[in-house]
Amino acid sequence: METLAELLPRAGGVFVQMEDEIASISAVIGASWTGAKAMTATSGPGFSLMMEALGYAVFTETPCVIVDVQRAGPCTGQATRVGGGDVMQCKWGMHGDVEIVALSPWSVQEMYDLSVRAFNIAERLRLPVFLMADEAVGHLHETAEFHERIAVEQRDRRKGLPPFGHPDPGGVPPMPCFGDGENLLVTGSTHDDRGYRKVEEPQVHARLVERLRQKVLLRRDELVDVERHMLDDAETVIVAYGFTARGALAAARELRGRGRKVGLLRLRTLWPFADKEVAALDGRARRVFVPEMNHGQVAGEVRKHFRGDVVGYGQTDGEVIPVATIVREVERIS
Amino acid sequence: MTRSFEQYLRPGVKATAFCPGCGHGILLHGILRAVDELGLDREKLLFVSGIGCAAWIPSPHILADTLHTLHGRAVAYATGAKLANPALTVIVVSGDGDLVSIGGNHLVHAARRGVDLTVICANNEIYGMTGGQAGPTTPVGAISATTPRGNPYPTFDLVKLVLGAGAAYVARYPVTQPRPMTDAIKKAIRTPGFAFVDVASPCPTQFGRRNRFEDVGALYDRTHDLVMPREEAAMRPPSELAGRLVVGEWTPEDLRLGAGIAHDGPGPGGPPC
Structure with missing residues (x-):
């Protein structure tokens, strides 16, 4: 994050150090809805603090990238020592049933390459993508090649279509952003395809949760990377x-x-x-x-x-x- | 609400979630009137709210971009949106429990940073939607679901809190004074930097019933009777300000002068900051 504080403003981006990790992931989600590519990075307790808002990102289909440099837990544990105990947390740490995408880098090169991939998947599927590094990879110093050009997935911001529904199982609706004139209604409650709260209709909830799951499951062949x-x-x-x-x-x-x-x-x-x-x-x-x-x-x-x-x-x-x-x-x- | 304001309401939203006698409808009208009188570009207008009755003031009612977030986190979401797109006019509308208790840290830090946000606190002195529990604005002695023998703890004075944290503009008015309230909202929106309006909005269901107000009118009478303009409060000793609703507008200049910010705090109080 210290490096981003230096580099992001030079590239026309914005860096802000929020007051805590809950605020950080919240600001990321707010920024994403203006059309920005947004990310945060954390470790251990900070990752635990983000869980509620990560569920919000899944449910509102907000693209974002979270880097978790895993350390030895539980709790404060060994603050600067390596661990790998968050594998299940990134999948099951949020309440409710979700499917997410989590990538696992083993080198500095992959921290770079998989960061790009994480953003592209997040934008294509409208969901949070986790870069599950660990302390050992996070502190590595080794050579890596940075590319002149990278493939960047552009967000589908088409207007006029339902921003929270799709007829296909696992379909990804377009995501117009704040300021686009769409009078968006974004809520973490169960909602219909236009964003209206529908918290008492079992079919609306079941259909929404299932589409969000299938967004990932139906694309497993293109996502899984070994x-x-x-x-x-x-x-x-x-x-x-x-x-x-x-x-x-x-x-x-x-x-x-x-x-x-x-x-x-x-x-x-x-x-x-x-x-x-x-x-x-x-x-x-x-x-x-x-x-x-x-x-x-x-x-x-x-x-x-x-x-x-x-x-x-x-x-x-x-x-x-x-x-x-x-x-x-x-x-x-x- | 006059029919001319229907253009600001989201089609298909037929009824509000507010109880009969709730002050939040008056506040909704005041916000829409402020937006209308300022002639704001609605395409660049973003409302952000948290969880609770007050979070429903913009969502789903107002026909503009609305981001209905998690409990307490509205100001943090709004910060991200404003920094990523400074062209947006970002207005946070949420309740006292949401903004000041669970979200208190975000509130003071956003004020400190001077993020160009308008934060409107619909202050009903209680957690309404979740069942009438006490919050940091519940008066000392008040009965709530979690203080059946009376609230033992002093309240936050939101004007002092947010002004002390660095806000550029702070105001307090009750919904029983709709015109000054609306003007304060307009000023808050026009203020560059962090602006905060504490709006006293009576809750007949959760606060009024438990605290033995015979009817909605009696609860509104209480709010009306507690009002004291800051100019008058500046001339009274602190002992006479206990529990009063000191209304008016404040800027950082008032911190320098150190006058007129004293308010309620039936507890030990302390000198005006």
Whole structure:
């Protein structure tokens, strides 16, 4: 955020340091409705504070990007140490049933590339998109390539159409903005396709919630992003994400050197979950190993979709998982 | 409401959520009259509200862009919208519980920053919609759903609070004085920077019934009787100002002069700031 404070005004943008994280995400939503691309970044307790307004963003279909640099919780925990315990929180931390999109970078390059992707998905689908980094990635210093030109999704601001309804399952309505002369009515209560409150009609609520879910679920093939390493003949597959995946790739290579048939399925999206990609490991892979900086938040999802053995390894001491630990644990279960 | 104001109402909204005798309808009229008299470009007009009865004053009634937000957060949403598009005239309308209790931090920080917002507080001295619980503006001794033996805590003086936080313009009037109230709203909108209007708006259902007002008229009589112009208040000792509704307009200049801001506070009070 300190860098944005320096750079955003130079690029014609606006930076404001609000009084707390609730105010920050609230200001982001207000700004987004004027047509601006808006984001905030936080960690740990700040992410918890944002949950109510994130539900508002989902329900009012407000594009925005939230960077969560995960740290070791719960609570204040280890303020500047690494953690990965917010994987479920970004999906289920809001009350109610929601589908969101969460990306998982493992490098400085991906902090950049996935930020661009996050904004484009947010604008295309009208929802909050989470860049679920962790402290280790957040403090990395390494080379990265910044592009001269990037693809930028332009918001569909067509006027005259219902801004909160679409005939198709999972359809995304256009989003004209404040000042466009559309007399917009935006509310976090259950609303019809023009924004009128309809809190006592079960069908209106059910239809709205379902369309918001299907916006993500029907597009899972274009959203889910994985990277496959040495999977063709792998008997043991490591499923990893974020900084941990760097150690997992190094471990897989070392284990290959020792004659073990080990591969890596790296998740660059956490949500929607890569269920098909995990299920596709069935047949060749005998077991899946999931190292992560929490106690099994992704391992549990993997178990739902992979029929063989799934072994989780959770480390939550504020340190990254060493390559040697992953090598040792994979050898132990193989 | 005269029919000429119907052009400002959203088509299809047939009835308000306000109880019989609620002051919020008078305030709605005052806001629309202010917008009309100022000749504001309605395409660039944005109303932001939080949660509660007062949040329904703009949403869904007013035919303009309206952002009906979360409990307490209206000022923060409005800040983001105004900074991202300074061409918008942004007016926050919400209640005392919403703006001052759950949203109190956003209120004072927006005033401190001097964001060009107009914030209108429909102050009914109680949490109305959620069931008549006490808030930071509930008078000492008043009966509420959560103070069945009388509210033991002193109130915030919103004029002092917001002026002290850095507002460029602050006013207080009750809905029983609709013309000065409307003029204050107009001044607040025209003020560059942060402007705040504290509007006393009686709540017969949650406040009046519990506090033994025989009817709506008696509750409005109370509001009317509590009014004291700030000029008069400046000449009275603090002991005579307890519980009074000191009305008028204030600017940062008043902080410098240190006069005329004293108000209610039946508690220990303290000197006028």
